[in-house]
Amino acid sequence: MNTRRIGDVQVGSIGLGAMPMSIEGRPDETRSLATLHAALDAGVTLIDTADAYHAGADEVGHNETLIARALASHDRGGDVLVATKGGHLRPGDGSWTLDGSPGHLKRACEASLRRLGVEAIGLYQFHRPDPRVPYADSVGAVRELLDEGKIRMAGISNADPEQIRQADEILGGRLVSVQNQFSPAFRSSEPELLLCGELGIAFLPYSPFGGIARAGELASQHVAFARIARAHGVSAHQVCLAWMLARSPVVVPIPGASRPESVRDSVQAADLVLSAGEIAELDAA
Ligand SMILES: NC(=O)c1ccc[n+]([C@@H]2O[C@H](COP(=O)([O-])OP(=O)(O)OC[C@H]3O[C@@H](n4cnc5c(N)ncnc54)[C@H](OP(=O)(O)O)[C@@H]3O)[C@@H](O)[C@H]2O)c1
Numbered sequence: 001m002n003t004r005r006i007g008d009v010q011v012g013s014i015g016l017g018a019m020p021m022s023i024e025g026r027p028d029e030t031r032s033l034a035t036l037h038a039a040l041d042a043g044v045t046l047i048d049t050a051d052a053y054h055a056g057a058d059e060v061g062h063n064e065t066l067i068a069r070a071l072a073s074h075d076r077g078g079d080v081l082v083a084t085k086g087g088h089l090r091p092g093d094g095s096w097t098l099d100g101s102p103g104h105l106k107r108a109c110e111a112s113l114r115r116l117g118v119e120a121i122g123l124y125q126f127h128r129p130d131p132r133v134p135y136a137d138s139v140g141a142v143r144e145l146l147d148e149g150k151i152r153m154a155g156i157s158n159a160d161p162e163q164i165r166q167a168d169e170i171l172g173g174r175l176v177s178v179q180n181q182f183s184p185a186f187r188s189s190e191p192e193l194l195l196c197g198e199l200g201i202a203f204l205p206y207s208p209f210g211g212i213a214r215a216g217e218l219a220s221q222h223v224a225f226a227r228i229a230r231a232h233g234v235s236a237h238q239v240c241l242a243w244m245l246a247r248s249p250v251v252v253p254i255p256g257a258s259r260p261e262s263v264r265d266s267v268q269a270a271d272l273v274l275s276a277g278e279i280a281e282l283d284a285a
Contacts, residue, residue, distance in 0.1 A: 004251075155175065180206065184222045184285065243274060
């Protein structure tokens with residue numbers, strides 16, 4: 001697979017979002033482990049997770065634990081950059097709540113370290129701004145984790161351009177990634193994508209197919225993607241990811257999956273070359 005950089009780490013240009021394997025509707029563990037192993041077999045070296053990727057209130061970190069198990073039981077487990085997050089909570093009723101307080105982020109990071117079984121987390125991302133906590137305080141906690149060596153690299157998620165600049169300043173120029181929603185249907189993170197390109201910060205588009213519930217409708221809802229997919233004899237999902245990769249060299253999509261087939265299909269986007277005309281058509285679609 002072609003590679004891209006996140007900070008000082010080279011990763012395959014298509015990552016894996018592991019959320020569908022832990023939230024409501026998740027598959028059984030055997031299928032989840034097979035999906036994670038299929039990703040490693042296919043050369044995926046970036047796996048995105050979060051302590052909040054779980055369903056019941058009593059299973060915080062379900063996804064991190066699953067990933068740790070999958071990596072420990074595969075030859076290439078050591079090659080993977082695990083990108084986790086803190087700052088979201090799931091009370092168990094299907095909702096998502098926030099706690100961006102420094103105290104919570106510090107405790108959450110310690111718990112993620114234990115679940116992942118590592119001395120330092122590869123990439124720790126502040127999940128989402130908490131309106132009750134000054135952004136500088138939340139990012140300040142991440143800076144302390146970085147300075148203490150508990151995390152190797154720092155990222156943010158669901159951030160606007162001002163927050164990206166502010167976070168990079170607070171982190172002393174050490175912000176390596178921004179993870180925002182970006183898909184054919186949801187393009188309003190374009191300014192953040194462009195800013196990341198300018199600053200040389202990795203941009204990780206999340207829910208690239210429109211999210212778990214909508215991923216199956218990609219071809220029917222976006223005819224230009226479907227038409228170009230037919231011309232290349234590939235899935236609309238591959239075209240979607242190849243289009244994102246073509247947007248900027250800092251883009252590293254993290255498509256979610258809960259089936260090995262999905263992963264195997266998505267990673268092929270790394271080698272799919274779209275013409276300038278096709279990219280322009282998809283930009284305009
Ligand atoms: N930072 C944040 O606030 C935030 C928010 C949401 C998500 N995320 C991250 O972003 C990741 C991706 O987003 P997402 O999982 O919400 O949505 P998504 O990537 O848009 O869609 C995921 C779904 O796409 C299907 N899929 C994957 N590859 C496919 C292919 N090649 N062909 C057909 N279907 C395919 C999968 O189906 P199967 O399940 O059947 O394999 C999966 O359930 C998450 O897993 C998570 O790591 C972050």
